[in-house]
Amino acid sequence: MKIQEVFDKYIENNSKSDTNRSSLGSHRGKIKKYITFIKNADIDSALAEKNLRDFIFDKKQQPHGKYDALFNFYKYYYEKILNVNGREIPNFPIDVKEVKVTSKRDSKREVVYFPVGFNFNNLFDDKHYHHLNNENAKLAIKASFSLALSAGYDTGEMFPTNRSNKSVIMTLDDCIVEDNYVKVRNYYTQSTVPWILIGGKNAEYIKDYYEVRRHFSVKHAGQEKNFIAHIWETSELNIDESVVSGRPYTPYQLVSYMLKYITRKLGLDSPVITDLRANMVFHSLHNSKGSALRDIIELYGYLPFVQNAFEEYCIEVNRGIDTYFSPLSFDIARESLEDNTLRFDEDEKKKVRTREDILNKWIRDSIKVKKLKKVYNNCCQICGRQLTLIEGIVYSEVHHIQPFNKEHKGIDDYPNMLVLCPNHHKLFDLGIIALDPEDHNIILHVDKNNRLNKTNLKLSKHELSSICVRYHFENIFLEISKQLHFL
Ligand SMILES: [Zn+2]
Incomplete structure (x- = not known):
């Protein structure tokens, strides 16, 4: 069977159904181009990885649209022509993630996500911190991870980047410790919620660090109020050569280093995961099957890290092939x-x-x-x-x-x-x-x-x-x- 014959059936089949028509419109042209590209080959050869790859990644156009069109067509062929049950359809030879990484739009704000189901407690495992040889640094990093995961603070900075005065960092007054939770200030300007309550283990990590910081002897004026400051002697940190040469470290550098170190230790090293905020959004969308989105937007607004995580979630869940009935129409x-x-x-x-x-x-x-x-x-x-x-x-x-x-x-x-x-x-x-x-x-x-x-x-x-x-x-x-x- 030639690919053209399958395509004719695809057109006929899809034009019968209203819901499929709009997505077909955008796919039709791309599939036609593909048929020309592979000179109307037999369907088996047309759906072989090499041919698909050559077409999707030809660099003349963004791969996204071509990927979606061919993915849809591929699924149609197995489902409707070969009558294969949905679950038994062999995986499309190209992973959707490849398309994402090569896309220009995404490479600008590339975020790497932990695999679905990743246990975030791994980030707090004491064994990763031994080599730091510094208790205060350990507590500060854990608090920073906690703030990123539970309050959307930028990894390692302990203050969000969209705060109007970027030189201001989180002060002791921005965190209120209670028995069962801590309350931290919400700096997101798109939110109407001034404080975020954090409970559970995340609260414990923040409390531990808060105690250290509160009793820390201040060396110069202005330092006393800062929630995170240079509370450790960076020169005492006994970490690997490449990092040692970069000192003195800012808290941001140290926290980033630890995130890289841990992800590498866990065998998740390529590419390195750095944006914990986006990860937090992505994973909570997964855990809640998307229903956390409303709360997330209420707390932070629809900022790029939220948007990016949401898009990633949609791609993971739908693979871009399902047609939706618009709830607005x-x-x-x-x-x-x-x-x-x-x-x-x-x-x-x-x-x-x-x-x-x-x-x-x-x-x-x-x-x-x-x-x-x-x-x-x-x-x-x-x-x-x-x-x-x-x-x-x-x-x-x-x-x-x-x-x-x-x-x-x-x-x-x-x-x-x-x-x-x-x-x-x-x-x-x-x-x-x-x-x-x-x-x-x-x-x-x-x-x-x-x-x-x-x-x-x-x-x-x-x-x-x-x-x-x-x-x-x-x-x-x-x-x-x-x-x-x-x-
Ligand atoms: Zn029924």
Whole structure:
């Protein structure tokens, strides 16, 4: 099979579906160029690593767009032509990270991230600090790491770079130590929150250093107030030759050195990880499945380190191939819904609209329910299917996860709503199925042997409230499970 034949099918297949059309528009041209580039070779050879690589990295254009287009096409070929199940598709021969590193836009603000799941406690392991041979330096570095990871302070500087007066560094007054937490000043000008509370181990590291700094004998005026200052004798530090020659060190240099040293010791040496703030954002987005973004922006604003980490997270999670239904386009969504009826002529369209109006009088949805159904195009979040009422008119129901009535007091808002087909709606209402309160994408069934149990939602385009999901799980699902003797 020649690549051109696959491409023809790809065009035909994609133009049937509205949601794919826009991404196809930007991909079509690039795939055509690729077909010319490899002289309409056989598909096997066309999807071989060397050819893909030669085209994507030809230096005439940024590799990003070409990568996305070919990645999408590659996936299409395996899924739709070879009928390979999503999980069994062989990995695209080029890793998305390669494209990122060579991109000009990114190299300017290149950030290296710890692998997902990295344990940040590694940074505080005492064994890495022995060679410093200096207790105060150790405490200062740990406090600095802590401030970067929990309050977004610039690594090693203990003051954010966007502070208006850059010569001012963090003073003792900018940190307030309480029993269970410490409070540090938030310097981010894009934030309205003046203080950041830090708990747990991070607070302990900051407290330890704070104590040392508070009792440190001051050598010259102005030093006494500074939270971080040259509290150690740099000449006493017994670290490797290349670093020794660079003294005296600023706190920034020392902290950077330690970050390099530790990442190298952990075998993560290429390239060196330096921006702990961006890492902190990236990893908290992963841990929270993206929902931490709102809090992060509230605390720091949408500064370049936040933006960079967010983009990295999106690339990691989606690999840039999923098409999204824009949550901002409710009205446009209505139009695209009407587009589905294009195959009817004008008269038929009118007929459909009248029929729709008649049915809507019986269905009587609230505005929010209508909007949410549009977002999902009336597709059930569990099975992905629509119920066709009559030709051209599809139907779905909206389920309140925590029931919206006097007894259960659920809210009538999107985070408490699911779009479902009538069958799955009934299963939810009865509590036969529920969403996992720890992972809102996972479906639980009272009967663990049921094929729905532990499967993922087919569609998930809006955030759900943890409170509502947990309420339904505990008060309805577990309750019926008990009564039916499944627990
Ligand atoms: Zn369904």
